[in-house]
Amino acid sequence: MESIYKLDGTFDKHVGEMKTPVPPAVIKRLPRYHRYLGELLREGRLRISSAELSKIMGVTASQIRQDLNCFGGFGQQGYGYNIKYLHGKISELLGVGEGYKAVIVGAGNLGRALAATRMFERRGVNRIAMFDVDEKIIGTKIYGLSVYSIDDMHDFCVRNKVDIAVLTVPKEAAYSVADTLIRAGVRGLWNFANTELKVSAPGVVVENIHLGDSLMTLCYELKSSSDEEDKK
Amino acid sequence: MESIYKLDGTFDKHVGEMKTPVPPAVIKRLPRYHRYLGELLREGRLRISSAELSKIMGVTASQIRQDLNCFGGFGQQGYGYNIKYLHGKISELLGVGEGYKAVIVGAGNLGRALAATRMFERRGVNRIAMFDVDEKIIGTKIYGLSVYSIDDMHDFCVRNKVDIAVLTVPKEAAYSVADTLIRAGVRGLWNFANTELKVSAPGVVVENIHLGDSLMTLCYELKSSSDEEDKK
DNA sequence: TAGATTGTTAATCGATTAACAATC
DNA sequence: TAGATTGTTAATCGATTAACAATC
Numbered sequence: 001m002e003s004i005y006k007l008d009g010t011f012d013k014h015v016g017e018m019k020t021p022v023p024p025a026v027i028k029r030l031p032r033y034h035r036y037l038g039e040l041l042r043e044g045r046l047r048i049s050s051a052e053l054s055k056i057m058g059v060t061a062s063q064i065r066q067d068l069n070c071f072g073g074f075g076q077q078g079y080g081y082n083i084k085y086l087h088g089k090i091s092e093l094l095g096v097g098e099g100y101k102a103v104i105v106g107a108g109n110l111g112r113a114l115a116a117t118r119m120f121e122r123r124g125v126n127r128i129a130m131f132d133v134d135e136k137i138i139g140t141k142i143y144g145l146s147v148y149s150i151d152d153m154h155d156f157c158v159r160n161k162v163d164i165a166v167l168t169v170p171k172e173a174a175y176s177v178a179d180t181l182i183r184a185g186v187r188g189l190w191n192f193a194n195t196e197l198k199v200s201a202p203g204v205v206v207e208n209i210h211l212g213d214s215l216m217t218l219c220y221e222l223k224s225s226s227d228e229e230d231k232k
Numbered sequence: 233m234e235s236i237y238k239l240d241g242t243f244d245k246h247v248g249e250m251k252t253p254v255p256p257a258v259i260k261r262l263p264r265y266h267r268y269l270g271e272l273l274r275e276g277r278l279r280i281s282s283a284e285l286s287k288i289m290g291v292t293a294s295q296i297r298q299d300l301n302c303f304g305g306f307g308q309q310g311y312g313y314n315i316k317y318l319h320g321k322i323s324e325l326l327g328v329g330e331g332y333k334a335v336i337v338g339a340g341n342l343g344r345a346l347a348a349t350r351m352f353e354r355r356g357v358n359r360i361a362m363f364d365v366d367e368k369i370i371g372t373k374i375y376g377l378s379v380y381s382i383d384d385m386h387d388f389c390v391r392n393k394v395d396i397a398v399l400t401v402p403k404e405a406a407y408s409v410a411d412t413l414i415r416a417g418v419r420g421l422w423n424f425a426n427t428e429l430k431v432s433a434p435g436v437v438v439e440n441i442h443l444g445d446s447l448m449t450l451c452y453e454l455k456s457s458s459d460e461e462d463k464k
Numbered sequence: 465t466a467g468a469t470t471g472t473t474a475a476t477c478g479a480t481t482a483a484c485a486a487t488c
Numbered sequence: 489t490a491g492a493t494t495g496t497t498a499a500t501c502g503a504t505t506a507a508c509a510a511t512c
Contacts, residue, residue: 025503027452031445035428049469058430061469062505069471077470078512094448095455109348113341119444123451163454188454190447196267198290203461205453207446212351213263214439215422216326219355220259221437222395222420223327229435257479281493293493294481301495309494310488 022070029067030090032057037087049080096124100188101160105177106168107132107147110192114166115143128160150177157184164188171195254302261299262322264289269319281312328356332420333392337409338400339364339379342424346398347375360392382409389416396420403427 036057040048050068054061068074068081074089075081091097102120104111107130120127130147132138138149148156156162165181167174167189174193181189182201189206191197197206268289272280282300286293300306300313306321307313323329334352336343339362352359362379364370370381380388388394397413399406399421406425413421414433421438423429429438 023503028449030452031442031448034448035442035445051469060505062507063503065470066472066504073471075470076512077510078468080469093452095451096448098451098455100451100454109341109345113345116341119447123444123448125447125451164450187457188450190450203457205450205457207450207453209443209446210263210267211441212355213267214441215351215357216263216266216328216355217260218396218420218422218437218439219327219330219332219357220262220325221439222332223330225419225435225437255479283493292481294483295479297494298480298496305495307494308488309486310492312493 026067026070030094033064033067034087034090034094034096037083037090040083041087045083047080047082050075053081091124094123098124100125100163102127102164102166102190103153103157103162103186104130104145104166104168105132105150105153105181106170107134107137107142108168111166111168112142114168115145125164128162129156131156153177154180154184157181157186162186164190167191167193167197169193258299258302262326265296265299266319266322266326266328269315269322272315273319277315279312279314282307285313323356326355330356332357332395334359334396334398334422335385335389335394335418336362336377336398336400337364337382337385337413338402339366339369339374340400343398343400344374346400347377357396360394361388363388385409386412386416389413389418394418396422398422398424399429400424 036053050061050064054064057064065075068086071089071093074086102125104115104127107115111130111132115127115130127145130142130145131150131153132147133150137147140147157165162181162184163186165177165186165188167177169177171194174191174195174197178189178191178197178199182199182204187204189197189199189204191206191208194212196208196210199206268285282293282296286296289296297307300318303321303325306318334357336347336359339347343362343364347359347362359377362374362377363382363385364379365382369379372379389397394413394416395418397418397420399409401409403426406423406427406429410421410423410429410431414431414436419436421429421431421436423438423440424443426444428440428442431438
C-alpha cells in the first residue's frame with residue numbers, strides 16, 4: 001500500500017482550493033472532527049478511512065467524505081485520510097495557531113475554573129490576564145494569571161492587542177463590559193454572562209454560552225425517555 | 233380587544249394535542265423560547281405576537297408560528313400569544329417542574345461554579361449533594377451543599393432516587409464514575425469531563441458539554457471575519 | 465493488477481420561508 | 489364589523505444519504 005503523503009505531512013496532489021462557501025452545518029461539525037482526530041493522533045494512528053471514522057464518531061461515512069470535501073481533496077482513494085495532515089488542515093481552518101490573545105473578565109468561580117483549564121493553550125489561544133472589580137483579589141495571581149482592576153482593562157487591551165475576551169461577569173455588567181472591550185479593539189467575545197449579548201459592531205463576533213439550555217435539553221430527554229418507558 | 237385567555241392562564245380552545253413527533257430542530261430551539269418568554273414575563277408583559285417576538289429573537293415570525301404549532305394551537309388569531317400560558321406550556325414540555333434531583337460529582341473549580349449558580353432551581357432541578365475524592369473537603373459544605381465521599385455515592389443515589397448527575401471529574405475518571413451512577417439508577421448525565429461519554433444503557437440520557445468546541449467556533453468566526461476585512 | 469476507498473453526482477429527506485385563508 | 493394575527497399549506501432551500509465511477 002503506497003501513499004502520496006510525504007513524511008512532512010505535505011501532499012502531492014493539488015488540493016486546498018476552497019470551492020463554494022462552506023455550509024454552516026459543516027462548520028459546526030469541524031471542532032468535533034478536530035477532537036477525534038487529535039485523539040487518534042495521540043494514539044499514534046497514521047491513517048483512517050471514512051468508514052472507520054464514521055463508526056467511532058457515530059455519523060455516516062458519506063457525511064464525513066462530503067464534509068471534508070468542502071475544503072478540497074484531503075483523502076486519497078484506496079488509502080483513506082492521513083490523520084496528521086487532516087488534523088492540521090482542520091486546525092488551520094479553525095484558526096488554531098493564529099496565536100490569539102485572550103483575557104478573562106470576572107474572577108469568580110467560573111472565571112477561575114476557566115483560568116485553570118488547559119483548554120486555551122490546546123487551541124493556541126494565549127490567556128494573558130484577568131480582570132475583576134474585587135479589590136481583595138486585584139494584584140493577586142490565579143493559576144498563574146495576574147488579576148488587574150477592571151478600570152485598567154481598556155488600556156491593557158489596547159496596549160496588548162487583545163483579540164478575545166471571556167466574559168464571566170454578572171449579567172447586569174455584561175453590556176457595559178462588552179462595550180469597553182469593543183472600544184478597546186477586542187473582536188471576539190466569549191460570553192458566559194447569563195444573557196444573550198447582541199452586538200452590532202462590525203467585525204466583532206460573539207459566542208454566547210447558555211449552560212442552562214443544555215440542562216433543559218437534558219431534562220427534556222429525561223422526560224421523553226420516561227414517557228417512552230411508561231408506554232410499555 | 234377581547235381574549236379567550238382566562239385569568240388563571242387556562243385556555244378555552246381545545247388545544248394541546250401532540251400531533252406528529254416534534255422535529256429535533258424545534259426541540260433544540262425550545263430552551264431559547266423559554267428564556268425569552270421568561271424575560272418578557274418578568275417584565276410584566278401579557279401577550280406578544282409572532283412578529284414582535286421574531287424581532288426580539290432574531291428569527292422569522294413564520295418559524296415561531298410553525299414551531300409553536302407543533303404542540304397545538306397556543307396562540308389566537310388577531311391577539312397573539314399569551315406569554316404566561318406559552319411559557320408555562322414550554323416549561324411543561326421541557327420537564328421543568330418534574331422536580332428532578334441532581335448531584336454534582338467533582339468539587340473542583342467547575343463543580344463549585346455550578347454549585348454557586350441558580351441555574352438549577354430556576355429550572356426546577358434540586359441539587360441535593362456533592363461528591364469528591366478529596367479528604368480535605370469531604371464533610372464540608374460548598375454553597376450550602378454537603379460534600380460526601382465518592383465511596384458513598386452509589387448508596388446515596390439509590391437511597392435518594394437521584395435523577396441527574398453533573399460530572400465535573402477528570403476525564404480519566406469519567407467512565408468509572410458514570411458506571412457507578414448508572415448502576416445506582418441515575419438516568420441523566422450532564423457531562424463536563426473532557427471526553428464524550430457514550431452510554432448504551434437503556435433509558436439513560438447524556439448531554440456532553442464541550443466548551444472547547446465553542447472556543448474553536450469563536451476562533452473560526454474571528455478568523456473568517458478578519459479574512460473578510462482583508463478582502464476589502 | 466485487484467482491492468480499497470475516495471470524490472462526486474443524484475435522490476431523499478427535513479427544515480425554513482412565504483403566502484394567505486381562517487378566525488378571533 | 490374591520491383589523492390583526494394566527495394556523496396551515498405550498499414552495500424553497502439546505503442538509504443528508506446512497507450509489508458508483510474515478511483512481512490510487
